[in-house]
Amino acid sequence: MTNILVVIEISKGKIMGITKECLTVAKKLSDHLGADIEGVILGQNISDLAIEATKYGVKKIYKVDDALFAGVNILYHTRTLEALINEVNPSIVIAGASLYGQEVIPRLAARLGSALFASVTDISVDGDNLIGIHPLFEEKLFGTMSASKTQLNFITILGGNNPEVELDESLTGDISDFSPAISDNDKREAFIEEKIAKVSVDITKAKLIVAGGRGVGNKEKYAVIFEAAKTLGGEVGASRAAVDADWVPYDHEVGQTGKTITPDIYIACGISGAIQHIVGMRNSKTIIAVNTDEEAPILDVAHYAIIADLHEVLPELLKKV
Numbered sequence: 001m002t003n004i005l006v007v008i009e010i011s012k013g014k015i016m017g018i019t020k021e022c023l024t025v026a027k028k029l030s031d032h033l034g035a036d037i038e039g040v041i042l043g044q045n046i047s048d049l050a051i052e053a054t055k056y057g058v059k060k061i062y063k064v065d066d067a068l069f070a071g072v073n074i075l076y077h078t079r080t081l082e083a084l085i086n087e088v089n090p091s092i093v094i095a096g097a098s099l100y101g102q103e104v105i106p107r108l109a110a111r112l113g114s115a116l117f118a119s120v121t122d123i124s125v126d127g128d129n130l131i132g133i134h135p136l137f138e139e140k141l142f143g144t145m146s147a148s149k150t151q152l153n154f155i156t157i158l159g160g161n162n163p164e165v166e167l168d169e170s171l172t173g174d175i176s177d178f179s180p181a182i183s184d185n186d187k188r189e190a191f192i193e194e195k196i197a198k199v200s201v202d203i204t205k206a207k208l209i210v211a212g213g214r215g216v217g218n219k220e221k222y223a224v225i226f227e228a229a230k231t232l233g234g235e236v237g238a239s240r241a242a243v244d245a246d247w248v249p250y251d252h253e254v255g256q257t258g259k260t261i262t263p264d265i266y267i268a269c270g271i272s273g274a275i276q277h278i279v280g281m282r283n284s285k286t287i288i289a290v291n292t293d294e295e296a297p298i299l300d301v302a303h304y305a306i307i308a309d310l311h312e313v314l315p316e317l318l319k320k321v
């Protein structure tokens with residue numbers, strides 16, 4: 001019998017939706033492989049959540065209930081999950097491709113010398129292999145990964161691609177305690193309090209964005225971007241170069257590692273148009289580029305271009321408002 005171990009992620013006292021999606025994937029695999037679904041849940045005062053997990057079809061839950069797990073300490077989780085996996089010997093370990101899953105699961109795969117299907121939307125069985133689908137470039141491409149199902153495989157599932165498993169009150173399962181595998185040497189950090197970072201601005205809702213890049217020049221000069229956005233009744237966007245230079249906070253970053261936005265008007269000032277920026281703003285309804293370089297790639301996606309110094313164009317524009 002090969003068992004599938006699902007790492008049950010909790011947030012604010014609830015089992016997360018991504019875990020319920022993982023359980024749907026686990027159920028599909030268990031039907032193919034004739035495997036039981038087991039789960040591991042780590043936290044403090046989590047007995048009710050362990051019981052709830054059995055109602056999603058988890059036959060056996062390993063519960064790590066300890067004050068050391070009140071917050072998420074990646075080292076504690078990694079050490080304890082590694083010890084559990086060595087003891088219960090699952091054939092597949094599944095977790096969400098959440099911040100947590102992306103921290104813990106690759107560490108486990110590396111420590112145990114196992115295959116990792118990272119951030120897949122789907123996983124299926126084909127003969128002796130597992131096949132995973134991993135989207136790339138905002139789902140413009142799909143990579144296929146494969147690994148033998150006869151070895152230990154780790155899988156992280158991207159949220160929003162599978163239905164959440166339904167709760168079935170009639171289901172039951174075994175719950176057993178598992179002790180944290182933490183040595184005194186590991187106790188380098190203490191959990192104090194969970195705080196949600198304050199977001200200064202949500203640019204995803206803005207109808208008009210004036211964005212500035214490295215071409216703005218420096219932090220003092222970046223004031224013109226804030227002034228233009230304010231005068232035109234919009235928000236400020238930024239390229240990563242401007243954020244990295246500390247001219248503008250990260251909440252304003254547009255692109256692959258920033259926000260994806262679709263405003264009615266996007267005015268890109270001194271932004272070259274690297275692909276990592278374009279993927280975040282290309283669906284803006286009207287794109288206006290202000291750039292001194294008539295060959296800048298941003299012009300490929302711009303509807304209108306002004307080939308000029310932004311420090312001449314923006315003041316002129318603002319005079320007209």
Ligand SMILES: Cc1cc2nc3c(=O)[nH]c(=O)nc-3n(C[C@H](O)[C@H](O)[C@H](O)COP(=O)(O)OP(=O)(O)OC[C@H]3O[C@@H](n4cnc5c(N)ncnc54)[C@H](O)[C@@H]3O)c2cc1C
Pocket residue numbers: 212213214215216238239240241242253254255256257258259269270271272273274275276277280290291292293296308309310311
């Ligand atoms: C993994 C990864 C993820 C990334 N994610 C992102 C992301 O999410 N968002 C992002 O933006 N970048 C991202 N990047 C960085 C990206 O590759 C570019 O380096 C970055 O977008 C460049 O920023 P920029 O256009 O402001 O600067 P530059 O490429 O240096 O362009 C500056 C532009 O300003 C123009 N210019 C100069 N002076 C003036 C002036 N006075 N008036 C008008 N125009 C002027 C120049 O002609 C040039 O086109 C990522 C990179 C990597 C590797």
